[in-house]
Amino acid sequence: MANLAFIGLGVMGYPMAGHLRSAGHDVTVYNRTESRAKAWVDEFGGRACSTPAEAAAEQDLVMICVGNDDDLREVVCGEQGVLQGIRSGAVIIDHTTASAGVARELFQLCAEKGVGFLDAPVSGGQAGAENGQLTIMVGGDESVFDFSRPVMNCYAKMLKLMGPAGSGQLTKMVNQICIGGLVQGLAEALHFAKSAGLDGEAAMSVISKGAAQSWQLENRHKTMLAGEFEFGFAVDWMRKDLGIVLDEARRNGAQLPVTALVDQFYADVQAMGGNRWDTSSLIARLERKREE
């Protein structure tokens, strides 16, 4: 069993850290809002610290799952950050969805201190975190990946080293690009079905085994038809991810016309008050325009 720290007990980190504890690891936690760290310790045992540096001291691995690039830099490089406490030879595994640039920057900074760093964003959402069934896309060194793999397997159903530092983040971006165009296409299809007076549910059932089949069609069409969006992956988070995607594409020269357009559509959804709605709420934007 390894000595671990887990930093960032949000909707993802809280259950992920719980899986590590349930597997028998010694887990020390840190969370910006202290009451949540205390709740975690009350539920799972272990120890809560008041700074990332303190939590990282004497650990074999330090997991991080925070909000964005700035949060990540703060908990790693801040005055009381992980790098102030972690010992040489230890490993940082970052589960935040962040830019490939910050992943490469922190990889380099860690390497100079003899610390391993993996960028390891996840997909599978809150349910995946709770069931320990996440997909984890990893960038970094192979030896560090091999060392870290058994621990990540506590909450992974799919775990893959994609290449050097930043490659995990780039793979997560590929995932979000697929989803953007796919969900907008599905939203337009359901909106068209309603406009045409078709039974949308019957239409989805008849096309669901062919070339239009997708996870989103199977798992989201009913709630999209019903206009229910108070669940799932929030529009605010999707916009954060698409912002990272579009920045990266500006650098690497990729053309993403539909992804950029869908990002703007999500801005419309935010303007409708849908910041916390699931990404499938793109249909609400189409339906609204018609009803105004």
Added chain:
Amino acid sequence: MANLAFIGLGVMGYPMAGHLRSAGHDVTVYNRTESRAKAWVDEFGGRACSTPAEAAAEQDLVMICVGNDDDLREVVCGEQGVLQGIRSGAVIIDHTTASAGVARELFQLCAEKGVGFLDAPVSGGQAGAENGQLTIMVGGDESVFDFSRPVMNCYAKMLKLMGPAGSGQLTKMVNQICIGGLVQGLAEALHFAKSAGLDGEAAMSVISKGAAQSWQLENRHKTMLAGEFEFGFAVDWMRKDLGIVLDEARRNGAQLPVTALVDQFYADVQAMGGNRWDTSSLIARLERKREE
């Protein structure tokens, strides 16, 4: 066993008519290019006629699978069309992907002559036609559907009555709208992966079980990465279908921003000489711009 005619022995109609014959039905065929009708008779037996009217005479059911609205009007209402030969009480099943408007128009015209009419476009492509595994979306009267169902089951894996005349065509449109946005999102994702220096194959394998999963991702990502498009559902046919979709949306008020954009992208692919390429060739357009 029923007496049947099959009109239009293209890549879809030829094998579909074959399945009817293999099931023991008496099948009479008509095809605009006579040599193809002769080839069919050489392979399956039966009888070839020189006009749709002649083929339709004395039949219980007349299947049609031609190119577009104009072809369909010609074989049904032309001087030597089906309606000149068909007897009252018989049924026309139209497998053409056409407009909902022409379906309603022909339904009405047939009704006045005591002939049943179903709009019954299919999906599943050439492979689905050859394996007898098509999805068929039907519009028309329930009693006519029930009468026709056993015959269509000779080449269907999924067969559903969607509502009154035109509903089959509208459902096919919903299918094509889903595919347009989905394939463009996938093309952007793969193009981004290449631009970012990622292993696209590895990236697809790691995201293929989650929220980005789709039939298109599973069945098209390898050929898209390899730039192979000489197969599948041709861009020219997709543009025909999207033209029908956008016309219908103009009438019913549905907003289809990404579908309209993807239709324009397919116009770019046509301009690149990709008229016969598979719909997944949207990625070729993104890659071309970079290489120019």
